[in-house]
Amino acid sequence: NAGVMQNPRHLVRRRGQEARLRCSPMKGHSHVYWYRQLPEEGLKFMVYLQKENIIDESGMPKERFSAEFPKEGPSILRIQQVVRGDSAAYFCASSPAQAAGANVLTFGAGSRLTVL
Amino acid sequence: GENVEQHPSTLSVQEGDSAVIKCTYSDSASNYFPWYKQELGKRPQLIIDIRSNVGEKKDQRIAVTLNKTAKHFSLHITETQPEDSAVYFCAARLNYGQNFVFGPGTRLSVLP
Numbered sequence: 001n002a003g004v005m006q007n008p009r010h011l012v013r014r015r016g017q018e019a020r021l022r023c024s025p026m027k028g029h030s031h032v033y034w035y036r037q038l039p040e041e042g043l044k045f046m047v048y049l050q051k052e053n054i055i056d057e058s059g060m061p062k063e064r065f066s067a068e069f070p071k072e073g074p075s076i077l078r079i080q081q082v083v084r085g086d087s088a089a090y091f092c093a094s095s096p097a098q099a100a101g102a103n104v105l106t107f108g109a110g111s112r113l114t115v116l
Numbered sequence: 117g118e119n120v121e122q123h124p125s126t127l128s129v130q131e132g133d134s135a136v137i138k139c140t141y142s143d144s145a146s147n148y149f150p151w152y153k154q155e156l157g158k159r160p161q162l163i164i165d166i167r168s169n170v171g172e173k174k175d176q177r178i179a180v181t182l183n184k185t186a187k188h189f190s191l192h193i194t195e196t197q198p199e200d201s202a203v204y205f206c207a208a209r210l211n212y213g214q215n216f217v218f219g220p221g222t223r224l225s226v227l228p
Contacts, residue, residue, distance in 0.1 A: 033215060042220040043160065043205060056215050058117070091159065093216075103148045103167075103209060105216055107159040 002027070004094050004108035005074075012114045019079040019086070021111040025094030031055075032075040033093045033105065034067060043091065049075060050097070082115045089113075118143040120208050122219030129196050130227050137222045139206035140188040146208040149189045150216070151180060154203045163204075164191070196226045 005024040013019050025032050031050050035043040045059040049069040060067065064082075069075040079086055092108045119142040129135050141149075150165035166173045166180045166189065173180050177196075182189040193200055206219040 035218075043218040045215050045217065048215045059215075103150070103165070104162065105150065105207075107152075107161070109159050 004029075004092055004106055006090075006092050006108035006111050008111060009109060010112050010114070012116060013082045014116050015083055016081050019082050019113055019115075021077040021079075021090050021092075021113070022074040023077070023092030023094075023108060024074040025092075026106055028096055029094035029106070030097040031095045032069050033095075034075075034077050035091045035093065037089045037091060037110075039088075046077070046090075079113070082113070084115045087113055087115045118146055118208055118210060118217040120206060120217050120219040122206055122222055124222060125220065126223045126225070128225045128227060131196060131198060133196055135191075135193045135196055135200070135224055135226075137191045137204055137206070137224070138188060139190070139208075139219050140186075141208040141217075142187070143208070143210060144184075144187060146210050148209040148211075149180070149182060150207050150209075151178075151191050152205045152207065152218075154205065154221075156202075160205060193224075196224075198226050198228055200224060201226045 033048050034046040047060050047067045048056040064080045066078045089110045089112045091110045093105045095105050122139045147168035152160035153163045154160040164180050166182050177194050179192045203221045203223050205221045207216045209216045
C-alpha cells in the first residue's frame with residue numbers, strides 16, 4: 001500500500017501564478033482532507049471531499065482557492081494568483097468510507113509551496 | 117463548530133521523566149480523539165486515539181485519558197526518550213462525516 005501520495009513535494013511560484021497540488025488517497029480510502037500548516041504552527045482545516053462531492057469547505061478562503069476530487073484521478077487543491085502569504089505546507093489526508101475505521105486519518109508527506 | 121485548545125505550547129523534560137499534554141474541546145457531541153506526532157519536516161502520524169465510550173487507553177509508554185464531563189483529554193508519555201522529541205497534536209471529531217479539528221500543537225523536547 002503506497003499510502004497517501006502528494007505531489008509535487010516542493011513547488012515554487014512567483015506572485016500571481018497558479019499552484020496546483022495533487023493528492024491520491026490510500027487504496028480503499030474515498031475521503032480526502034486538505035490542511036494548511038504555516039511554519040511553526042498547527043494544522044488548519046481547509047476542505048473535506050469525497051469523490052465528486054465537497055462535504056465541508058468551511059476552512060477554505062473565499063477567493064483564489066478551490067478543491068476538487070473527480071471520479072477519476074487525484075484530488076486537486078488549486079490556488080490562483082498566489083501571494084506570499086500562501087507559502088506553507090499543504091497536507092492531504094485520507095480516510096476510509098466505511099464506518100469501521102472511518103475515523104483513521106492518514107496523512108501524506110505534504111506539498112511545500114514557496115511563493116517568491 | 118468544534119474548537120480544540122491544547123497546553124502547554126512547549127514542554128521540556130529530562131530523559132526518563134514523564135510528559136503530559138492536555139487538550140480541551142468545546143462540542144460535547146465529539147466522540148473521537150486522536151493524537152498525532154509530527155517530527156521536523158515530516159508528516160503527522162497517528163500515535164494513539166480514544167473513543168468517547170472509553171475513559172483510558174494505553175499502548176506501551178503512551179496513554180490517553182478522556183474526561184467527557186469536563187471535555188478534556190490528555191496524552192501521557194512515560195520514560196521519555198530523545199526520539200519522543202516532536203510536535204504533538206490532539207484532535208477531535210464530532211462523528212463520521214465531519215472534519216477533524218486539531219489543537220495548535222505542543223513542542224516536546226526531551227533533554228538527554
